[in-house]
Amino acid sequence: MRAVWFLRRGRRDTENETPTVVWFCEGDDEVEGRWCTRIVLLGELGLASVLLVDGNKNLHSEPITFIEILAAFNTQAVRMSTPARKRLMRDFKRLQQDPPAGISGAPYDNNIMLWNAVIFGPDDTPWDGGTFKLTLQFSEDYPNKPPTVRFVSRMFHPNIYADGSICLNILQNQWSPIYDVAAILTSIQSLLCDPNPNSPANSEAARMFSENKREYNRKVREIVEQSWTAD
Known part of the structure; x- marks a missing residue:
């Protein structure tokens, strides 16, 4: 999946935000802590939204914050369901x-x-x-x-x-x-x-x-x- 990062630039909506591809991987085995850490750094503690799309640029999910990416993909965050x-x-x-x-x-x-x-x-x-x-x-x-x-x-x-x-x-x-x-x-x-x-x-x-x-x-x-x- 491909993560498309949107810088908020002080706005609450996504109307004028410019997407930047920050990572690409072919399989779930590549979605490890390194990737999540990268998202954390770019996300600057939640001041960004992320879209996940597949290789054909089909939308995988609604915009989510980096903390939700951690919950979904970080191998150290399996217990996020508590x-x-x-x-x-x-x-x-x-x-x-x-x-x-x-x-x-x-x-x-x-x-x-x-x-x-x-x-x-x-x-x-x-x-x-x-x-x-x-x-x-x-x-x-x-x-x-x-x-x-x-x-x-x-x-x-x-x-x-x-x-x-x-x-x-x-x-x-x-x-x-x-x-x-x-x-x-x-x-x-x-x-x-x-x-x-x-x-x-x-x-x-x-x-x-x-x-x-x-x-x-x-x-x-x-x-x-x-x-x-x-x-």
Whole structure:
């Protein structure tokens, strides 16, 4: 089958997209991880659509995203049929089709159980302008159990531990299967500006937030500036 890649160029439709052939193979035995990795690289985490056609250029399927190609063809993704992986594929589609303001996220490489995400500091707050990276590690119990979420970026916040772990009720005792990745990330974004100093993960940040808001905001601004240059 032949994969025809369409660069979105910022558009939601395919009306003016130019196809580029990125791979051709004669048999299923050639559809291995190498090919899927190639699609991942070209797809840039879902910002592309893919058509599969046969040697006679007959349409094989409707446009699909790279994550669906991984589900169908990657030999390491046979377990994509599990409920957790199906749910994560739906979460990813929703996040791509209707992304909430100020957040982004996608599976890491070809592992749908591990996500990289970015939260942008809300406008008109001390966090404004910050770009904060996170990881989300899911288990096969998702969505019945929450993922393990951790900030990779350095943070200074009453409810964020030194290792980046987050003290947030929906990630603990108030978790519900109705929450998806978008809901998790938007909740964390809201937590940045609305901390709970009475349940601190960082006692210094909690004390400063309660007793010296000006100094706390100054520390936050330092974190924001560091996020610009962090790897």
